[in-house]
Amino acid sequence: MNKIFTVLKNEFQTVVMRKSFILTLVLLPLTGFVVLLVVSALQKSSGVAAGEFLNELFTPEEKQAAEGYIDFSGLMKSIPPGNEEMLVKMNSEKEAADAVRDGTISAYYVIPEDFMDSGDIIYVRPDYNPLGGSEESGVINALVAYNLTGENLELTYRVQDPLNLTEVDISNAMVRESENWLTYVLPYAITYLFYIVILTSSTLLLNSITSEKQNRVMEILMTSVTPRQMLTGKIIALGLAGLLQTVVWLGSGLLMLRYSGSAFALSSAFLLPASTLLWGVVFFVLGYALYASLMAGIGALVPNMREASQLTTIVIMPMIVPLIFISSLTTTPNSPLSVFLSLFPLTSPVSMMTRLSGATVPLWQIGIAVLLLAVSVVLLVRASAGLFRAQNLLSGSSVSTKNFIKALVGK
């Protein structure tokens, strides 16, 4: 026990005193503070609330030019009040095309003769942007609705926007404003935070083992501590270093928000329920233990970091999967794919946190994810500890993925 603590202390000290560790620990929050300062400076000079300012930064509203329409159906008698500047009546397609070329209108609609039967309207615009989505202003809807309701403005509004839906969440979870940019950014931030912290901590473990092999200290260590004491000390130490990183980053994030104060209308947008933070710790610890034991297994077998690279790429592949499906995880957090990713042990630490930060996840799913993850951790730690024996630690040659998996399952 005493020696585990000695290994732990030395390992933790070595990692946190490393320049690169201190730099990443400090630089990331520092960048955040700088961005915050710039934003609040801009806010003061422009008079726009910072929240709105950022919203605009993320989703700028484009100024829309007027659009034209040519009516062959004869149904469109007049333009609804308030839209006169947005819509211009044209008499022929040639006139409309010329107007687009001149820049007086940005695009035009052609309403055919059989509009009443088919509902078809042709939208003609100069460029094509498949990723930008529809830039069509929607003013044509107002035109059609206004004229079909006999130029009754109130009826037009009701047709266009038939109901005002108020959602009441009976799960009692904290509701975040869906309009706020942070609601959108938060799951991403949490996902990347988990990805980075789990990956760096477990890679640090691999690094520490291979450097002991390369520095040839391993044999001296073997006569002082058992491989298992060494593995335990290292895993705990580097896990603590990861936790320190998470705490500093999250802590400085919260500080920044507090500093920004009332200028940001962030209270409900950024608030994460305490339970999410608690699950965060659970998933970090388990996720880290899972990947750390895989990395330790690699470290035990290979002679140096270079030989390890192929294997680590394969091992961290499952960590990247949630990043690939991140939009699906954030937009449809309860789809079968999202549920699967957040239950499967190799992807669950990151995926579940993404889901938790974006939606309410049924408790039974969290329970199953934790259970599956914990079982996998126990099995993998046991398998890796089996590889962590003198014969492997003192030799080492290049290991293929196939042989690594064979070694893990004990063949």
Next chain:
Amino acid sequence: MNTISVDSITKKFGEIHAVDKVSFEVSPGEIFGLLGPNGAGKTTSIRIILDIFKPDSGTVSVLGGPMTEEKKNKIGYLPEERGLYQEIPLERCLVYLATLKGLEETDARQRVGEYLERFELDQWRKKKVKELSKGMQQKAQLITTLVHRPEIVIIDEPFSALDPVNTQMVKDLLCEERDRGTTIIMCTHQMHQVEELADRIALINKGQTVLYGSLDEIRRRYVADAVIVRALQDLPASLPGVREIIKQNNHAMLKFEPGKTAQDVLQMLVQKNISIEQFEIALPTLDEIFIQVVQGKGDGR
């Protein structure tokens, strides 16, 4: 009670017998030489004694019983593959390794400080290990081996890559440790170094013990039928009772015919009126014994 008893240990790696029924005993306070050519199985034997490897069969007893965590703290080991943490300051590296041997951090710091001064590494204590020269790192490694005042010191190839000054320093240190009562196992293929220091030896070849006993006794066992003679005048080309005269720098080795003794040769030289400055029995060197043994003339003990 022997400090270390190795009883018929065997270890296979795949199909290769690294160690095959090796046995020897090391007495308290002696310098014991574990000898053999490269790849003979010396390091594997040492690793089995240190409990790094488990033997396939056979037993090892250290300080009166099987190895325990506590006993590990009473052993100082300098492996053949020397190494220290390269990226941390020298003092921190040595203190860490000393605390792993059970020393309290304050004790470790004090003793490391004393050794650093003694080995003239004091001014390097805050430097990263990688900034030290190879010789300095060797010295630092010795500190790691001795700092916790072990009862047993096991040194694998103690003189490899050492210059004459440092070789002498290591020899002096080993003698000093022996005088303190430390039991020392020296594991090497450099036989001539052992002749100076070791009291007893075991010679391993191809995983098996081929020679074992006190150095004097072994050398007498392998006495060649020859004497070394230094005469004031040139020796004649042939002498009665001598089958071969090998002239060396300023002396000659006279090999007897079968049935003759050193006494016979001395009498014959006196009768021939040859003035003799030096006359001694030609004791074989360990190198010569080793070559004889591995060429199939070993006693197999």
